[in-house]
Amino acid sequence: MHLSAFNPIFAMGTLVIAVLTAAVIAYLSPIPAPKRYGSLDGLRGVLALFVMIGHAAIWRGYAITGEWQLPPSRFYSHLGPTSVTFFFMVTAFLFGSKLLEARPGALDWTRMYVSRALRLIPLYLLFVFLLTFAALASSSFVLRESPLRFDLNVIHWLAFTMFDMPAVNRLGMAMIGGQAWSLPYEWWFYLALPMMAVFIGRRDQPRGIVIASALAAAAAAMWITSRNGWPNAVAFLGGWLAAVLMRGPHSQRVAARWWSSIIALLVLAYVARTPLASQYWLAILLSIPFLIIAGGNTVFGVLTSAPLRVLGEISYSLYLLHGIGLYIAFSLVGSATTAQLTPAGHWLVVFAATPVIVILCRFTYRTIEAPAIAAVDPATTRARSLLARRLAMKSAVTH
Numbered sequence: 001m002h003l004s005a006f007n008p009i010f011a012m013g014t015l016v017i018a019v020l021t022a023a024v025i026a027y028l029s030p031i032p033a034p035k036r037y038g039s040l041d042g043l044r045g046v047l048a049l050f051v052m053i054g055h056a057a058i059w060r061g062y063a064i065t066g067e068w069q070l071p072p073s074r075f076y077s078h079l080g081p082t083s084v085t086f087f088f089m090v091t092a093f094l095f096g097s098k099l100l101e102a103r104p105g106a107l108d109w110t111r112m113y114v115s116r117a118l119r120l121i122p123l124y125l126l127f128v129f130l131l132t133f134a135a136l137a138s139s140s141f142v143l144r145e146s147p148l149r150f151d152l153n154v155i156h157w158l159a160f161t162m163f164d165m166p167a168v169n170r171l172g173m174a175m176i177g178g179q180a181w182s183l184p185y186e187w188w189f190y191l192a193l194p195m196m197a198v199f200i201g202r203r204d205q206p207r208g209i210v211i212a213s214a215l216a217a218a219a220a221a222m223w224i225t226s227r228n229g230w231p232n233a234v235a236f237l238g239g240w241l242a243a244v245l246m247r248g249p250h251s252q253r254v255a256a257r258w259w260s261s262i263i264a265l266l267v268l269a270y271v272a273r274t275p276l277a278s279q280y281w282l283a284i285l286l287s288i289p290f291l292i293i294a295g296g297n298t299v300f301g302v303l304t305s306a307p308l309r310v311l312g313e314i315s316y317s318l319y320l321l322h323g324i325g326l327y328i329a330f331s332l333v334g335s336a337t338t339a340q341l342t343p344a345g346h347w348l349v350v351f352a353a354t355p356v357i358v359i360l361c362r363f364t365y366r367t368i369e370a371p372a373i374a375a376v377d378p379a380t381t382r383a384r385s386l387l388a389r390r391l392a393m394k395s396a397v398t399h
Contacts, residue, residue: 005060005343006073011053014354018049021355022307025362034304039293040090042303045311047083051179052322054079056350059326063338068174075272084182085235089290091186092239099197100243105204111380116190118372123320128157130324131176135168144170160184176323185232191216231279238287242294255295264289317361329353
């Protein structure tokens with residue numbers, strides 16, 4: 001029987017292999033029990049894995065045509081963009097909940113921004129190093145562009161793709177790092193949080209931080225408009241809606257019902273058949289299953305299972321670094337051979353790469369992400385000390 005390269009069975013096979021790999025990791029190194037938002041941890045793992053599977057499908061067309069574009073399959077085309085929409089909702093829900101639940105005067109912006117920097121930057125630096133190394137290795141470490149152009153292109157990537165995602169050393173980066181396009185939205189959201197706090201009635205925020213946040217929100221609006229990115233920004237509203245609606249125990253009890261799981265799955269099945277062009281409608285639809293999951297629904301216990309909690313723990317590594325893994329896998333096969341692979345052969349390469357990618361992402365989490373997370377409190381103390389010294393120096397100069 002001849003199967004299309006975009007048969008969902010290949011996505012299911014990749015999912016099963018990743019989950020089995022995560023199950024082995026969980027067995028060898030048990031992870032903590034689910035926390036308050038345990039369902040969201042598992043959801044993040046699934047989302048990062050779906051982005052990888054979506055990119056693996058795009059590789060099929062890229063190997064044949066040299067063009068990096070969504071595959072001719074509505075199902076596979078949804079895996080990347082729809083998963084990112086959910087990621088935005090997760091961010092808005094978690095931080096929206098913090099703003100809504102914090103006691104008066106308890107919002108610690110210094111710690112929040114230190115934690116965000118340490119959460120995102122260290123792994124991202126490794127990501128930029130790896131894509132730069134790949135670009136150089138593709139030409140046997142011979143520069144194909146001027147040193148100045150090379151440096152500027154790398155700087156664009158170091159800026160979290162805020163301005164562009166250029167080729168490096170004339171190697172297109174979409175298949176390696178295209179997923180980084182979502183990170184500027186995250187940063188804009190974090191910078192706008194103090195203004196959002198005031199908007200929801202938290203008037204106890206430092207005036208200087210609020211003004212800076214308002215300016216950041218204005219810059220974000222212009223940046224998003226220039227990229228026609230408002231459908232992506234609207235996704236954050238779904239997270240805010242969940243943070244507001246799922247605060248009460250009654251809402252959480254309703255969300256946890258078995259029939260709520262069925263509703264979430266039915267909506268997701270409908271979404272998979274909806275054109276991606278209907279972006280605003282999709283954001284509204286996706287808010288329904290997200291409300292249910294954010295309210296504590298585990299989808300019959302799947303989202304809080306140990307394997308998915310492992311994938312959730314490494315979701316940032318998996319999201320950011322899977323492109324490197326797939327690029328290396330298909331490079332080892334060879335571009336000419338990859339273009340001639342049968343659909344089954346193409347996915348066999350993905351199947352073989354999947355456990356390696358999951359294991360390596362677990363390694364980067366343990367060696368880069370976890371230490372950075374553990375350093376948040378000491379780094380916050382140092383940041384406060386530095387700010388206090390600067391304020392003291394400024395006061396001394398003015399007097």
